Amino acid sequence: MIQLRRLFLFCCWLALTTGLQAQTSSTDSLKELYTNKYKGFFRGSTDSFLHYQNLLLELQEQTQDWEGIVMCYNYRTNHYYRKRDYIGFQNTCAEAVRIGEKQLDAESSAYRIAIGNYGMVSKMKGDYKQALSNYQKALELHEKNQSAIVDRATTVQNIGSLFREKGDFQQAIAYTKRTYQLYLEVPGNGEDHYLTVYALSQLGHTYRDKKEYDRAKKIYHQFIDIVSSTSYPENTYTLRGKIYVNQGMSKIFIEEQQTDSALYYIQQALALQTKPKAFRKIQSYEILGEVYLQRKQYAEALDVYEKGIALAEQNYAAYEKHPIKAAAHRRAADALLQTKQADKALAYYQKALIKLTFDFADSTLTSIPASEQMFSKKEGVEILKGKADAYWQKYKNDEGVEFLKQSFKHFGQAAQLIQDLRQSFLKSKSKLLLAELSLDIHEGAVRTAIELGELTGDQNYLEQALTYTERNKAMVLLESLQQGDALQGAQISEEDLEQERLLRLDIAFYEKQINREKQKKEKANAKKLKEWETALFDFRTSYDELIAEFEQKYPLYHKLKYDIQTIGLADIRTQLLDDRTAILEYFIGQQNSYLFYVSRTDFKVYPLDRGKVQEEAIRELRGIVGQIPEEKSFLAECGRFNELSAGLYQQLLQPALSAVPESVDRLVLVPDNYLSLLPFGLLIRTQLSENPGNYRLSTFDYLLEDFAISYNYSLTLLSYTQNQILDSGADDFVGFAPVFGKQAAGGRMASRSCFDGELYDLVCNRQEVDYIHQLYGGQAVLAENANKEAFQLVAPQGRILHLATHACADEENIDQSRIHFSNGYITSQELQGMDLKADLAVLSACNTGSGRLIKGEGVMSLSRSFLLAGCASTLVSLWSVDDCATSDVMKYFYTSLSNDLGKDQALREATLQYLAQADKVGSHPYYWGAFVQSGSAVALSKGTSQLLWWLAGGVLLLGLFLFLRRRGGAA
Numbered sequence: 001m002i003q004l005r006r007l008f009l010f011c012c013w014l015a016l017t018t019g020l021q022a023q024t025s026s027t028d029s030l031k032e033l034y035t036n037k038y039k040g041f042f043r044g045s046t047d048s049f050l051h052y053q054n055l056l057l058e059l060q061e062q063t064q065d066w067e068g069i070v071m072c073y074n075y076r077t078n079h080y081y082r083k084r085d086y087i088g089f090q091n092t093c094a095e096a097v098r099i100g101e102k103q104l105d106a107e108s109s110a111y112r113i114a115i116g117n118y119g120m121v122s123k124m125k126g127d128y129k130q131a132l133s134n135y136q137k138a139l140e141l142h143e144k145n146q147s148a149i150v151d152r153a154t155t156v157q158n159i160g161s162l163f164r165e166k167g168d169f170q171q172a173i174a175y176t177k178r179t180y181q182l183y184l185e186v187p188g189n190g191e192d193h194y195l196t197v198y199a200l201s202q203l204g205h206t207y208r209d210k211k212e213y214d215r216a217k218k219i220y221h222q223f224i225d226i227v228s229s230t231s232y233p234e235n236t237y238t239l240r241g242k243i244y245v246n247q248g249m250s251k252i253f254i255e256e257q258q259t260d261s262a263l264y265y266i267q268q269a270l271a272l273q274t275k276p277k278a279f280r281k282i283q284s285y286e287i288l289g290e291v292y293l294q295r296k297q298y299a300e301a302l303d304v305y306e307k308g309i310a311l312a313e314q315n316y317a318a319y320e321k322h323p324i325k326a327a328a329h330r331r332a333a334d335a336l337l338q339t340k341q342a343d344k345a346l347a348y349y350q351k352a353l354i355k356l357t358f359d360f361a362d363s364t365l366t367s368i369p370a371s372e373q374m375f376s377k378k379e380g381v382e383i384l385k386g387k388a389d390a391y392w393q394k395y396k397n398d399e400g401v402e403f404l405k406q407s408f409k410h411f412g413q414a415a416q417l418i419q420d421l422r423q424s425f426l427k428s429k430s431k432l433l434l435a436e437l438s439l440d441i442h443e444g445a446v447r448t449a450i451e452l453g454e455l456t457g458d459q460n461y462l463e464q465a466l467t468y469t470e471r472n473k474a475m476v477l478l479e480s481l482q483q484g485d486a487l488q489g490a491q492i493s494e495e496d497l498e499q500e501r502l503l504r505l506d507i508a509f510y511e512k513q514i515n516r517e518k519q520k521k522e523k524a525n526a527k528k529l530k531e532w533e534t535a536l537f538d539f540r541t542s543y544d545e546l547i548a549e550f551e552q553k554y555p556l557y558h559k560l561k562y563d564i565q566t567i568g569l570a571d572i573r574t575q576l577l578d579d580r581t582a583i584l585e586y587f588i589g590q591q592n593s594y595l596f597y598v599s600r601t602d603f604k605v606y607p608l609d610r611g612k613v614q615e616e617a618i619r620e621l622r623g624i625v626g627q628i629p630e631e632k633s634f635l636a637e638c639g640r641f642n643e644l645s646a647g648l649y650q651q652l653l654q655p656a657l658s659a660v661p662e663s664v665d666r667l668v669l670v671p672d673n674y675l676s677l678l679p680f681g682l683l684i685r686t687q688l689s690e691n692p693g694n695y696r697l698s699t700f701d702y703l704l705e706d707f708a709i710s711y712n713y714s715l716t717l718l719s720y721t722q723n724q725i726l727d728s729g730a731d732d733f734v735g736f737a738p739v740f741g742k743q744a745a746g747g748r749m750a751s752r753s754c755f756d757g758e759l760y761d762l763v764c765n766r767q768e769v770d771y772i773h774q775l776y777g778g779q780a781v782l783a784e785n786a787n788k789e790a791f792q793l794v795a796p797q798g799r800i801l802h803l804a805t806h807a808c809a810d811e812e813n814i815d816q817s818r819i820h821f822s823n824g825y826i827t828s829q830e831l832q833g834m835d836l837k838a839d840l841a842v843l844s845a846c847n848t849g850s851g852r853l854i855k856g857e858g859v860m861s862l863s864r865s866f867l868l869a870g871c872a873s874t875l876v877s878l879w880s881v882d883d884c885a886t887s888d889v890m891k892y893f894y895t896s897l898s899n900d901l902g903k904d905q906a907l908r909e910a911t912l913q914y915l916a917q918a919d920k921v922g923s924h925p926y927y928w929g930a931f932v933q934s935g936s937a938v939a940l941s942k943g944t945s946q947l948l949w950w951l952a953g954g955v956l957l958l959g960l961f962l963f964l965r966r967r968g969g970a971a
């Protein structure tokens with residue numbers, strides 16, 4: 001055989017020396033022969049495949065066919081990947097990239113494929129940032145050179161899959177939809193082509209992971225209907241899709257606690273996975289184990305998980321360490337923990353950590369590897385949380401305080417990993433999902449810190465509990481604010497800043513158009529939607545690439561954006577408190593809830609009851625006060641309000657306020673979770689024994705009688721906004737009171753809401769703005785002049801922004817909540833892109849403080865958008881408000897504000913003044929209780945124009961005084 005091979009190579013050399021034409025003909029025919037030969041062995045013998053591929057490589061090296069050489073390595077890369085030889089996969093991929101970078105240019109298709117393959121290497125290693133960079137580079141080259149649609153679609157699909165694994169679902173959906181559209185554009189493809197259908201299944205998985213289960217099921221059933229057709233071709237993609245979809249359905253039913261259905265679908269998947277190395281068989285074992293755990297069949301679950309470990313070790317034998325091996329061990333540890341076997345669980349968790357990290361082999365149970373060594377930080381969070389829970393279990397079994405300290409340490413490390421993960425997520429919406437996922441971690445850190453503080457008497461632990469509470473709140477909002485400052489403070493070129501601004505405008509424009517068209521439902525223009533969604537995808541991709549470039553090109557930008565310092569107790573006292581102010585901050589966990597009380601002299605932590613009863617009471621109270629009162633139900637609702645309001649005060653406030661000094665008359669509230677929906681000022685200290693029949697001041701002892709209240713997303717955010725130096729505007733006041741050209745019939749004119757999309761003229765908004773304008777000067781933009789263009793032009797000049805208009809909260813699409821003007825509306829997303837410098841933005845409209853509630857971040861409202869745009873404080877409503885009653889409250893508010901009261905104090909005075917003159921119906925909280933003040937509550941500084949008048953007046957008075965004095969002296 002060796003002699004024949006030598007003879008063959010000699011003949012090749014002879015052919016190369018007999019002339020160019022003969023050489024080309026002979027070499028090309030041999031290349032074709034060996035290409036066909038090794039393609040034929042692609043799925044067969046490794047030795048045969050490599051034999052023919054090496055022969056081809058020798059020929060290509062002799063003719064310096066670098067394109068062919070790199071393509072050979074690409075084939076070899078795929079071969080190793082299919083054979084699960086990951087070391088071979090990594091090495092050959094690196095060689096393909098090395099040769100391509102040295103010998104080929106961007107027009108080479110082989111080089112583009114090699115770059116994409118190297119993204120897979122980085123992804124396998126858990127280096128998502130590098131993987132994304134490689135994928136995006138490959139995609140950019142594909143699009144620049146108009147590569148085959150399938151090549152582009154494959155790369156786009158890889159990017160979408162990467163985002164899904166990271167939990168960046170907004171991006172994953174966008175890329176997966178784009179993959180689907182690209183496959184449809186392939187000549188001969190249709191909605192039932194195997195590539196298109198496979199992309200469809202990927203979209204279902206993303207919606208499943210995003211917990212949009214109904215949408216995921218709909219897509220899964222669509223997939224099943226297509227592939228169940230008798231004429232549908234059976235191939236690798238079809239088989240994999242079936243397995244993946246059955247696994248996905250099972251996961252959904254596990255979440256919905258329907259174990260019979262979950263068991264059915266995972267058994268369907270296993271029936272398709274008869275071979276030991278079948279696609280995703282390890283994952284099927286994991287899912288089956290979850291079903292058994294939910295059924296409390298612990299022995300069966302452990303048995304399945306052990307099978308998963310064995311299979312992972314077999315399939316990934318070439319790798320000593322691998323994330324799938326780590327996950328398999330972690331699953332078994334979770335099962336052991338549920339059966340109260342903490343010691344065995346800890347051993348498995350430690351093995352999982354060893355399998356997950358580079359250069360870490362310490363089997364000591366208390367040891368933790370550095371986060372930068374981990375293949376996957378998400379898996380690292382899961383493992384560390386499991387270890388922390390195991391140590392907590394040992395502590396609760398009376399095994400000593402040392403185990404409590406270990407639990408606290410591991411929760412702390414998991415929380416740090418959460419912080420690291422934030423930097424790898426591109427989109428705020430995806431980071432909001434991360435905020436929800438991190439709740440369990442921060443709850444564990446807070447719980448163990450408080451327990452240690454009580455056991456040891458060391459207040460440092462309680463202070464750390466407050467720090468972890470802060471880290472669980474509004475981090476996405478704070479990071480978004482810091483990103484804006486980073487753009488301005490990182491010495492980014494004007495050209496780059498302008499590019500960033502224009503891309504944001506393009507994204508906001510197309511999102512608005514798409515949302516507007518979708519509201520037409522069955523009348524929506526499908527062709528236009530497709531065009532706009534494609535354009536939006538391109539602009540989002542360009543924006544993400546630009547931000548990634550900023551982080552590389554401008555190191556200071558990265559530092560300013562991510563260097564978020566959580567405020568500590570000492571700074572809270574010096575920066576946010578005086579002798580008249582106290583802070584109440586809440587932490588609402590899945591199992592445990594706490595109230596932190598902070599004043600200049602006291603710091604205490606109170607455990608709170610946590611249950612659905614409390615949440616339901618708040619929602620019921622909101623239902624009473626947020627609706628126009630009706631005569632037939634007025635008395636019954638007043639009695640129920642009496643019970644609910646007093647009960648919530650006892651649960652949420654009484655522990656802290658029972659001993660508060662009389663000198664304290666201002667409260668800074670930092671609510672959490674469903675408490676963000678509660679107007680605390682309506683709570684009453686004592687429940688009346690009889691139904692009071694009205695809501696007057698003389699009847700109820702409201703909290704707002706004794707305290708001015710301001711609300712905040714977090715204390716860190718409050719400190720941040722108060723430390724910002726706000727530029728003075730050209731005017732002290734800018735107010736808007738638009739008209740809408742439609743008169744309302746009956747009582748419809750009473751509200752400033754949207755009325756299902758119909759906008760009616762308001763009766764009292766103009767007189768409201770005129771009154772404030774007379775008080776403060778500045779600008780009053782009225783009637784038809786109060787259009788969106790005027791707002792965009794004039795609003796950045798205002799120290800005080802006042803909008804008396806209609807507003808709509810969109811809980812489904814949080815970026816599309818809107819404020820209406822005479823000729824259209826401004827969305828939340830458009831607001832966030834503005835550069836506002838107001839000390840105060842008053843949104844005198846409906847539901848401007850309402851929106852979707854996201855755990856860990858608060859309410860996604862228009863108030864949040866104004867904070868992101870640069871406003872230090874907002875005054876917003878928690879429900880639909882009455883037009884003329886709102887106008888009265890606003891007049892009282894601005895009158896009080898002009899007397900140098902803090903914003904919270906001015907709102908309190910306005911509310912009390914309104915209540916003092918209200919009749920029985922008008923005393924209902926619907927008319928006066930909706931407005932809350934958020935952000936900095938400090939009194940407004942004098943505006944530029946007012947200050948000049950005061951200075952001029954002072955100079956005149958001083959001159960007059962000196963003149964009279966001189967006259968008197970002369971006399």
